[in-house]
Amino acid sequence: MKPETEQQLAEMVAGATGPLRIIGGGTQRVTPSDMGETLETSGLSGISLYEPGALTIVAGAGTPLSVIDATLAEEGQYLPFEPTDYRALMGTQGTPTIGGVIAANVSGPRRIQTGAARDFMLGVRFVDGRGQILKNGGRVMKNVTGYDLVKLLSGSFGTLGVMSEVSLKVLPVPQTQATVIIEGLDDKQAVAAMARALGSPYDVSGAAHIPAASGNAACTLLRIEGFEGSVAYRAGKLQTLLNGFGASSVESDAGNCARQWRDIRDVAALAGKDGDIWRISVRPSDGPEIGTRLQAEDIVYDWGGGLIWARTLEGSDIRARLGGFQGHATLVRANPDTYRTLARFHPEPDLISQISQKLRQKFDPHGLFNPGLMGAIS
């Protein structure tokens, strides 16, 4: 099913007799094809409002991310949460949609400084499991009118409703950027260096560490963005601040920096290789210890050590290896058998899980949307 209007979407959901598999562009491959009849949102496409002076854009959930990026770029603006393009990592084709990005709360390196996708969501229109068209939030930057279902819908992976339209806060693209690079740090030193940088007033907008692998030295990257003079000033200050961690260099070519950070964003270091892919959110200072316990084939640290991307041998139960920790591990890429045995989402404490399931029953009383995803629902 591929609705072309919100009204059609509502009618399709109201008339559904069995489970629905909700997809945007299908590039994250979150829902297996046997989950139910496919309901694709790509027909709900188009930008209905863009006010650069108000930093606001409103678009259909199925609007390709590339269309949004291009429209914003014409006015020198962008989506600051820097969503990961999953195609290379997941080996998928297709077109990422803004709805898919929001449904999975996809946020890249800039998340540590400026926020996640959910932080830039201002409003949503969606169809619930009864086929009702509902809305929450709006298109203004400050809005506390009623409950914040916008946050709840963001990152709900299509389990509460099918989004038809989203409104987002955007920001001006920084004039230029630079990356301060330190080579040869072990994971622990790297996380300490990143903590020092992120705790400084120099407005670091990216802090990633790629450990040494196959002959390449370990590489710790710190991004600074803004006006030219300011970027040069802060890069210099950061180098001084991080003196104790060894020699550093500065990549000040904006194009090279953009490529570097696109690779971090899209986890290029782990793409195109066999095995399972895990995405683990932890307290940054716990990162190195968790990284060791993972016994992974490859690792990339983002978010100052707070986000670990790991490639492991197929079927490895890394949650068992990790034991208890503050955070969560999501199985991003695996074969269907592994998904079944290990579960994609991190198990939650009973009470949280009960609340989540009850919420889901309220939004989707017939259990139509992505059944089996995000915890079992019967």
Add this chain to the structure above:
Amino acid sequence: MLDEQEAKHALRFLVIGYIFLPKATELREFIMKMPVPNPSILASKAQLVARFLEVLPEESVIYDEVETRAYECDGLAAYRCPPMVAVLPTSTQQVSDVLRICHEMGVPVVPRGAGTSLSGGALPTADCVILGVARLNDVLETDYDNRYIRVQSGRTNLSVTGAVEENGFFYAPDPSSQLACAIAGNIAMNSGGAHCLKYGVTTNNLMGVRMVMMDGEIVDIGGGHLDAGGLDLLGLICGSEGQLGVVTEATLRILPKPEGARPVLLGFDSNEVAGACVSDIIKAGVLPVAIEFMDRPVIRASEAHANAGYPDCEALLIIEVEGSDGEIDEQLAMILEIARRHNPVEIRESRSAEESARIWLGRKSAFGAMGRINDYMCLDGTIPVSQLPYVLKQIGVLSTQYGLDVGNVFHAGDGNMHPLILYDANKPGDLEACEKLGADILRLCVDVGGCLTGEHGVGIEKRDLMGAQFTNADLECQMAVKDVFDPAWLLNPAKVFPLDASAERRSG
């Protein structure tokens, strides 16, 4: 930014409200209805108090009818009603014990932080228990490597920053009541502040909570890591106005303090031009930490009161940027270049901390200055920035229609308006007219694509206007969320949703 003037004025406002108590009570009945107290709950008071005393020390249970008066209102002081009992627990376990008892006995609970809500979020009903978290005010953990602080929720907003500033950090959300307001209330209302254009509001700076559910269950959500592994319950709880649970601990993001900050003052001879200037600055890629807007009535009032030397013009902007001296110079140069294209009647740059303070002085005195003229009601509608000139013009038209003066002072960068309607609490019918004008202004905000409240919350104040922004189905969906957390509708039940919409649920 700390605003002593506003805090002082809030106190004065409380005093005025107290003096005119009989009239305020009469008006409350007339305008903003609250549910009729349940006689069987009132009759259970002695038993309830006895049960509280089993789990709380004597000094934590307030049930004397004179003493409960201390909790009869919040910052929306025109409405007041002493609670049946007030309790002041000192631990999460005590909060849990209190809620379990109330749950068993079917007694409504109104959670209260510092009681600074401007929307009546902590207004009691006669048959309720006020659950105050003010005695839960410890810092539990500061973690500079991971950039968070964990505090008990009764701690005041400003003292969170106070706990980390020696180490060069601060907590970003800065509501004007920050000297007094509690983190619990900030989370309940998703509070903002003047500097959220850059740093976001409470929900963007909240990493985790410990929360007690109405049945006494204690739940931890989020923590020192980022983002939810499942549904974003943290995002749902923030801004739920104390209707889903009672937050007793919070993990808050702290940020390194910028090297410096400096404001510039710009005067314009029309609101339209000032609005266009704001829009152009934002489009040019400069992102100030604050853009504050004052119109002529507020400029004149604050000038008469604080004498900050503001120009007598139609509209005034205060724009603040952050960074090192060099970075500040660079950003201000860009801002001034844009501003000059709009022919400002005044440009005042700051060359010292004293001059910066003087630029902010009038803005920070604005609420108090308006209060010197008369009583006022502060609205909180938010609009798309592009609609600023039109909305200001329409507010002027409505102001004339109702015969009540309205001043505008607000956060222009994010469209969060704060129209101040002046009225005379002693003049019969004035408060009623003021509330009607307020409702018309808020409907105007919704009509141009905005919302009823940007940072104060719905409470009782905007409760009955919710239909202007939401359909019945939209509201039903939100109420279904409360059904999950609080099936008996005992937590702050008569707030947020129009009373008729929630009637069936509240009656059990």
